[in-house]
Amino acid sequence: MSLANAKRLGKRIIGAPEEPIPVASTVEYVKAIGSSPVQKVKAYLLSLFPILSWITRYNPGWLTGDLIAGLTVGIVVVPQGMSYAVIATLPPEYGLYSSFVGVLIYCFFATSKDVSIGPVAVMSLTVSQIIKHVQSKHPGEWGGPQIASVLAFITGFIVLGIGLLRLGWLVEFISAPAVSGFMTGSAISIAAGQVPALMGITGFDTRAATYKVIINTLKGLPHTTRDAAFGLTGLFTLYAIRITCDRLGRKYPRRERIFFFISVLRHAFVIIVLTIAAWLYCRHRKTKSGKYPIKILQTVPSGFKHLGQPKVETKLLSALAPQLPLATIILLLEHIAISKSFGRLNGYKINPNQELIAIGVTNTVGSCFGAYPATGSFSRSALKSKSGVRTPLAGVITAIVVIVALYGLTPAFFWIPSAGLSAIIIHAVADLVASPRQVYSFYRVSPLEFIIWWAAVLVTVFSSIENGIYTSIAASLVLLLIRVAHPRGKFLGKVSVRNDSGDVKEREVFVPLVPGGIVNPEIKVIPPAPGVIVYRLEESYLYPNCSHMNSALVDYVKANMKRGKDMSHVKLSDRPWNDAGPRHGASEDQAINEKKPDLFAIVLDFSTVSHIDTTSVQALIDARTEVEKWADHPVEFHFATILSPWIQRALVAGGFGFGRAHATIREIAAVVPNHGNYRDPSGYDHDDLESSGDIKKRKSGASTSREYLPNSDSFAPVLSAQTPFFHIDLVSAVTAAEGGLRNSHDRRDQNSKTASEV
Structure with missing residues (x-):
């Protein structure tokens, strides 16, 4: 405010009534804050570990639901974890590392019983692009696993800081259509990048822009290999089992839960069958150069082979710095969106800041296990919710399943066909694509947000995931600022x-x-x-x-x-330059003016x-x-x-x-009766107001003095x-x-x- 305006404002206050006007004071504002700083610090520290609020009253009745949900998610997360590690251009065991740490650590910090943290498709694709970017700038200096683990450590530390500082509200500035558009574009990009592996087509960069990948895939269809027999069969079987179980569940409602669990087991069933088929086909067909007729995972190390402190180097941090905002935003967006969705669906409220702390700790600790960035998974969270999970303790059961797979099943992983993993990826990410009904709802609610959705999808497909998410965020913020600056x-x-x-x-x-x-x-x-x-x-x-x-x-x-003021008789030279008014002596203009109300x-x-x-x-x-x-x-x-x-x-x-x-x-409004003298908020005595006619007392037989009986009925301004x-x-x-x-x-x-x- 300018000095002149401030002085004018002061004059208006000086011209106010002699008695001070009752307004809210700063002291009242401080008192309204509530509890003492010591109580707030104590409550803050306790809020960091939500497990303390429910673990002490855990009862055996919850164990059945947690056990079933934990085992179900574990059966799914093992093949998915390895598949997503392939998307991230990392060895498959790194997906298992991320899966183990995610489900285990989240149990202690969770405010959602349904969310399952681990490797996800969009984050895996982002990690692959970050690895490609860093290695192109600094070829041969760092391997993909080191880049991924350092990325998990830094982004986890950033998200942890955001959660501890209670800045989770920043995520609310990104609209739902923007997130949906980005997720849809990313799902299309992931699926397009997995089709070449599904068909056995090679010879081009599958991490290029999506439209280029689609064009090159179509050009390479004549060069399809025998991998397609495993990939297409697996993809067809996944959808066949899912569609069949959904229809049978609707046709026989009493057995819906049985068909649900049969549908859940389809990932494990397809991987087992394809692995056995690959073993039968490839065991005697190894060439002299050590190659097999189809692409398989081959050796997957058992146990945790990469435990230790992440090797954080200053030069590597400088190379990662431009990519950190993208990775951090994806961690925030995907997890908060998923946790809020399942909180609304199942009738409980999540704490966004605590959820950020959970994924921050998960990724920071996970980097010591060799894990790459992990966040909430929509498909596994939905599976966990439908399985009847009761508490976050189900994550411990899932962690046990992953441990068993890491130490006992890795020899069998040798024969898993890569085309089969691609089929699982395509099947999983297809659920991330927004349905036509959802997109049409965006159009009906807000056409501008419908345009933002399309912009996010098209930029992601024709440019990159990085540009897609920045476009969606920027468009959301611009729309918000326009609405704030131009209110109706x-x-x-x-x-x-x-x-x-x-x-x-x-x-x-x-x-x-x-x-x-x-x-x-x-x-x-x-x-x-x-x-x-x-x-x-x-x-x-x-x-x-x-x-x-x-x-x-x-x-x-x-x-x-x-x-x-009649401006028609004012000299032209006396009129202000920016308000000429009517013509001099124009009586018709003055007549029109006189017809208007004062x-x-x-x-x-x-x-x-x-x-x-x-x-x-x-x-x-x-x-x-x-x-x-x-x-x-x-x-x-x-x-x-x-x-x-x-x-x-x-x-x-x-x-x-x-x-x-x-x-x-x-x-005037009814006031709560009391035994003492009543004074209204304006500072006037009740009797003075009543005598002046501003307050009328009801005929209830109460005393007319300033003393009020408990059953009296009175009014105050x-x-x-x-x-x-x-x-x-x-x-x-x-x-x-x-x-x-x-x-x-x-x-x-x-x-x-x-x-x-x-």
Whole structure:
């Protein structure tokens, strides 16, 4: 605020009533914060380990659900973990490392019973692109596993810091259509990149832009190898089992759960069958060069072979720095979106900050096991939820399954065909593609967000995942800023409504004056009394949008209200340069001006305003100055539905609310009776108010003195008597403004009559 405006603001405060106006104090604000710092620190430390709130009351009845869910997820996460490691261009055992650490660590920090942390398709594809970027800039310096583990350590540390600082609300700035568009584009990219491995096609970069991969795959179809027999068979079997079980479950509802678990086992069934088939086909067909007729995983080390502190080098950190925002955003977005979805679905509330702490600790600790970045998995979380999980302890059961696979099943992993893993990947990521119904809902709710969805998909497909996610985030933020800076405000009129139940009692409601403001176009909206303007703000009144609202109000006044000063007789040389006014001596322009109503009061509906700041108060002062200059006399400003004492305080500081009103409407409400003397919030004694007629006591037989019996029934003013321009609702504010207008006309008529008699 400028010095001149600050001085003017100070003068308005000096001109206030002698008695101080009751407003919220800073001391009250501090008291409203609540508990002591020691209690807050204690509660904060306990909140870091949610397991302490439920593990002490764990009962055996929960164990069955956790055991079934843990085993079910474990059966799925083993083949998926190895498949996703292949997407990340890492050896398959690294997917098992990430799976083990994710499900185990999350149990201690989780606020969601359903979420399963581990390797996911989108993060795996991102890791592969980051590895490619770093190795292209620094060829031969670091291997893929080292880059991936350092990436997990750094991103985990960043996310952990965000969670500890309680900054998880930053994720809310990214809209759901933006996330859906990015996930859809990423799923298409992943599926397109796995089709060459599914068909055995080689000879081009499968990590290039998606459209290039699709074109090269189509060109390479004539060179399809025997891998396609395993890949296509596996993919067909996965969908056949799933579709069949879904249909049988709907046809036989009593056996739906049996068919569900049969469907769940399809991943393990396909991998086992394809592995046996690959062993039978390849065991005697090894060439002299050591190659097999189809591509298989071959040796998978058993146990944890890469335990140890991640090798963090300064040069490697510099090479990773440009890619850290992308990896961090994906960790945040995917996990928070999944945890919130299952919280809403199953009727509990998650703590976003604690969830960030969980994935932060998971990735930081996981880097010591050789794991690469892991986050929440949608498919495994849905599986865990449908399996009947009861608590996060199911993650420990899943971790045991992964351990058993790491130490006991790795010899069998040797014969797993790569085409079979590609089939599992394509089958899994297909669920990430938004359905046509969901996309159509984006269009119906908000066409602009529908465009953002398409932009995220197209940029991801035709450019890269990195550009896709940045495009979706930037578009979401731009749309948010546009909506904040250009809020919708409406000038209101009145209609009378009553219930259709036969009740003839009518009441007034305020609706927009413009056509289309209400549903039925046949309803006639009655504008307020000539000289009164009613305006509803539909956003908080803050510095980004106060200028827009100021212009809308002033422009409406100048277009529809009478100009107080006749400019047609003012010399051209005396007129301001930016307001020429009508032509000199143009009587017809003055006649049009005289037909317009004289502005008396402006009523502002603050029912949707939750915050107000210094810039917006100054803009409101400027608007008042401008409309009073136009009307050439003072204008009353009434404010309706100001429920926040801090908004009242800000408006009083700007010189609003107090003063002499032409008509005073004081809203009173029932108060809780007490045994002592009652004083209302404005500071006035109850007896003084009652004697002045502002408060009327009901005929309940209570004493007329200042002592009130417990069963007495009394009323007190809702708002302070010193701020007659603040009103509890819009009806009261408009009634006061129109009443003041009538009183002003009556007083003017009386003065005219007296003058004529003299």
